[in-house]
Amino acid sequence: MVLLIDTTEEKxxxxxxxxxxxxxxxxxxxxxxxEGNRLVDSFEMKYSEDVVEYVDTEHMNISxxxxxxxxxxxxxxxxxxxxxYEPLLKxxxxxxxxxxxxxxxxxxxxYKTKNIMDRLMPIVTMNLHYVGDQMRHIARYDxxxxxxxxxxxxxxxxxxxxxCERVAVNFSTKSLGVFEFDKCGEAIGCMQ
Amino acid sequence: MHAVIINGSxxxxxxxxxxxxxxxxxxxxxxxxASYERYAISDKDNWxxxxxxxxxxxxxxxxxPLYVECVPGILLEFLETLPVKDETTRISFILQGxxxxxxxxxxxxxxxxxxxxxxxxxxxxxxxxxxxxxxxVLKESEVQKIITPYRNMGKAxxxxxxxxxxxxxxxxxxxxxxxxxxxxxxxxxxxxxxKNYRDIAKGWGCKVPIDYRPWxx
Ligand SMILES: Cc1cc2nc3c(=O)[nH]c(=O)nc-3n(C[C@H](O)[C@H](O)[C@H](O)COP(=O)(O)O)c2cc1C
Numbered sequence: 001m002v003l004l005i006d007t008t009e010e011k012x013x014x015x016x017x018x019x020x021x022x023x024x025x026x027x028x029x030x031x032x033x034x035e036g037n038r039l040v041d042s043f044e045m046k047y048s049e050d051v052v053e054y055v056d057t058e059h060m061n062i063s064x065x066x067x068x069x070x071x072x073x074x075x076x077x078x079x080x081x082x083x084x085y086e087p088l089l090k091x092x093x094x095x096x097x098x099x100x101x102x103x104x105x106x107x108x109x110x111y112k113t114k115n116i117m118d119r120l121m122p123i124v125t126m127n128l129h130y131v132g133d134q135m136r137h138i139a140r141y142d143x144x145x146x147x148x149x150x151x152x153x154x155x156x157x158x159x160x161x162x163x164c165e166r167v168a169v170n171f172s173t174k175s176l177g178v179f180e181f182d183k184c185g186e187a188i189g190c191m192q
Numbered sequence: 193m194h195a196v197i198i199n200g201s202x203x204x205x206x207x208x209x210x211x212x213x214x215x216x217x218x219x220x221x222x223x224x225x226a227s228y229e230r231y232a233i234s235d236k237d238n239w240x241x242x243x244x245x246x247x248x249x250x251x252x253x254x255x256x257p258l259y260v261e262c263v264p265g266i267l268l269e270f271l272e273t274l275p276v277k278d279e280t281t282r283i284s285f286i287l288q289g290x291x292x293x294x295x296x297x298x299x300x301x302x303x304x305x306x307x308x309x310x311x312x313x314x315x316x317x318x319x320x321x322x323x324x325x326x327x328x329v330l331k332e333s334e335v336q337k338i339i340t341p342y343r344n345m346g347k348a349x350x351x352x353x354x355x356x357x358x359x360x361x362x363x364x365x366x367x368x369x370x371x372x373x374x375x376x377x378x379x380x381x382x383x384x385x386x387k388n389y390r391d392i393a394k395g396w397g398c399k400v401p402i403d404y405r406p407w408x409x
Binding site: 064065066067068069070072073074075076077078090093105106107108110111112114115117118120122125126127128129130133134135136138140141156158159162163166167170 | 201202203204207208234257259260261262263264265266268269271272291292293295296298299302303306307310328368369374377378381382385386389392393396397398400401402403404405406407408
């Protein structure tokens, strides 16, 4: 399952989802919660290779991480913030690929995208180990999605690529790369 | 020198490691004759006063924790609310993280090196240091060992007029650890560290193992 998480103001990710449905012969599920509605928390969804799920976060209430560390040391694996994030996190943890579709600010991803990434801590444990030459947290689950980024605006591509790679190692998986929205054909080719 | 110090952590000040680091750093500033005022952005009610201070002053230091390899989302949001200023304002950063090696901070540092350019201001450098996770959970004597060295960095900031590359490099410690040290740490992670985390979790009222899986992925 490919999960597209769209935080862009212009909802650029929807174009990608439509293209995948039209030319990729994939089943596209659009999750576009309306104002006040929550993303449905369902595991009944088809987690199959054929499925692309698109989530528009505009009307989702997603807080920043407070850094309480409860998801490691008090309620392991669960974030205690009661907002719309948990159903998204469950989808992330089940997906094969997660593509962030993000606007950029100061050359980096927008705070909306960064908030989503900062809240990933429940999918790793407090326990540490070495991966290559650096310390990392041990993943909580056996399956972890690969990460890719498609961005709008003037992104600092070198640093975004470094970020994506480091994040992927942190979450025991690999980076699918970083692509400008206007040149994201190659990214779409990798979505499987 | 009069510095505005902003804590960019989302953690409430009482639990924030950055706050303790600033305590020590600010002592050093004062020892070298500088004055300072402090702000924290964890409570959004304080954003207006922090922004006002940023606008009115010319020596700004933002201290922040590394969050998922870069700046915390909440700080990115705050930065978006700052007006562009000119080069008479200087901004510097203290970037601190949980993992111990200096290399872990490379992506955050690269972002901060370019940030002043986006804000239109000049740059006074970024101090980087890992191995700060314990501040929140260790006993006070151990905490002092971690935070005291920041006092000298406060002095150096005034005496050397900013964070100078040689000082930063020395303070940051090794980029990565040597293989024998890594092997020793790995052994510790598998034994003593696990026990310590279990004990902390118990103290926090945790009812399940810390590698518990609330759902199957
Ligand atoms: C959501 C989250 C993400 C973190 N990501 C990293 C990281 O990528 N690398 C690292 O070295 N430390 C990371 N840390 C550890 C913090 O940087 C470290 O504990 C810091 O001292 C916290 O400072 P504070 O209490 O002022 O927030 C993370 C902590 C949290 C809560």
